[in-house]
Amino acid sequence: MQIPYTTSAANANKTVKALSMPGLRAIGSRRWRLSGMHINWLQILTVLIVSVVLLPIAYLIIRAAGAGEEGIAYLLKERTLRIVWNSLTLVLSVTLSAAVIGVPFAWLTSRTNLPFRRMWLILGLLPMVIPSYLGAVTFIAAFGPKGMLQGLLEPLGVQRLPEIYGFFGAWVVLTLFTYPYVALTVRAALLQNDPALEEAARSMGLSRWQVFWRVTLPQLRPALAAGMLLTALYTLSDFGAVAMMRYNAFTRAIYLQYNSSFNRERAALLALVLVVVTIALLFLQRKLQNTKHNYRIGTG
Numbered sequence: 035m036q037i038p039y040t041t042s043a044a045n046a047n048k049t050v051k052a053l054s055m056p057g058l059r060a061i062g063s064r065r066w067r068l069s070g071m072h073i074n075w076l077q078i079l080t081v082l083i084v085s086v087v088l089l090p091i092a093y094l095i096i097r098a099a100g101a102g103e104e105g106i107a108y109l110l111k112e113r114t115l116r117i118v119w120n121s122l123t124l125v126l127s128v129t130l131s132a133a134v135i136g137v138p139f140a141w142l143t144s145r146t147n148l149p150f151r152r153m154w155l156i157l158g159l160l161p162m163v164i165p166s167y168l169g170a171v172t173f174i175a176a177f178g179p180k181g182m183l184q185g186l187l188e189p190l191g192v193q194r195l196p197e198i199y200g201f202f203g204a205w206v207v208l209t210l211f212t213y214p215y216v217a218l219t220v221r222a223a224l225l226q227n228d229p230a231l232e233e234a235a236r237s238m239g240l241s242r243w244q245v246f247w248r249v250t251l252p253q254l255r256p257a258l259a260a261g262m263l264l265t266a267l268y269t270l271s272d273f274g275a276v277a278m279m280r281y282n283a284f285t286r287a288i289y290l291q292y293n294s295s296f297n298r299e300r301a302a303l304l305a306l307v308l309v310v311v312t313i314a315l316l317f318l319q320r321k322l323q324n325t326k327h328n329y330r331i332g333t334g
Contacts, residue, residue, distance in 0.1 A: 091309060097302035105303050118307065121283045124204060125269045131209040132265045133258065136216025144224040161211040167274025170207045174278065203279035212268050216261035223257035263319045270312060284308045
């Protein structure tokens with residue numbers, strides 16, 4: 035009995051012929067050998083992605099190199115050092131305050147019988163999907179000069195509220211828009227941690243506060259560090275809030291140099307400093323992550 039020659043059989047025959055061609059054959063599931071050379075498509079894709087990511091940094095380096103000695107002198111100016119100080123101060127302040135808000139929020143929404151807990155969780159995480167500049171606009175409309183609060187207090191003789199622009203306004207707005215990053219990572223860790231350790235500590239006579247500091251918090255350190263790193267990177271890269279609050283941080287200074295002063299070289303220099311600070315933060319987080327700690331996660 036003769037087997038019909040179907041299209042599938044024809045395709046299979048073509049595939050066999052292609053694989054039997056000299057100089058071309060499959061190696062594993064992703065590699066091919068062509069003229070004695072191994073081709074790994076996953077590696078090629080990785081190289082392409084890394085090249086695209088590094089392209090802006092390469093542009094900054096080339097652009098900043100055009101500044102020459104004048105660029106080095108600009109980096110050492112008091113104004114530039116002030117920008118670095120302002121940015122680092124804002125990052126540190128926002129990161130710490132976001133942790134102060136995010137950790138209790140994660141605790142309340144994961145380890146307590148808070149009424150309408152799911153609703154509070156959703157409302158508390160809403161800042162993650164709202165641009166920070168909208169938060170800054172709302173903050174100015176509520177507490178700024180001739181804002182809603184001043185209008186309510188004006189019949190009482192209050193002519194002008196304290197200044198909200200600058201560091202204070204940027205700190206408040208960015209804190210309210212970054213604490214969800216800490217809350218999410220810490221809450222996930224709380225849901226995974228073994229409550230038996232806390233129950234054992236409570237049975238030994240420790241108070242809830244002592245249990246939190248001695249048992250719970252050490253288990254949360256990796257998650258807390260991850261959330262604080264996300265907060266720090268967000269604060270460094272934010273432009274909307276610092277621009278609206280007129281705080282002279284990296285992103286605002288880069289924008290002013292690029293658009294107002296039309297000095298591309300100085301803008302590139304400031305951007306490179308921002309990249310270096312970001313890499314330093316990632317390196318610090320990596321070193322902290324490599325610190326050996328033993329934690330018990332899960333139940334049982």
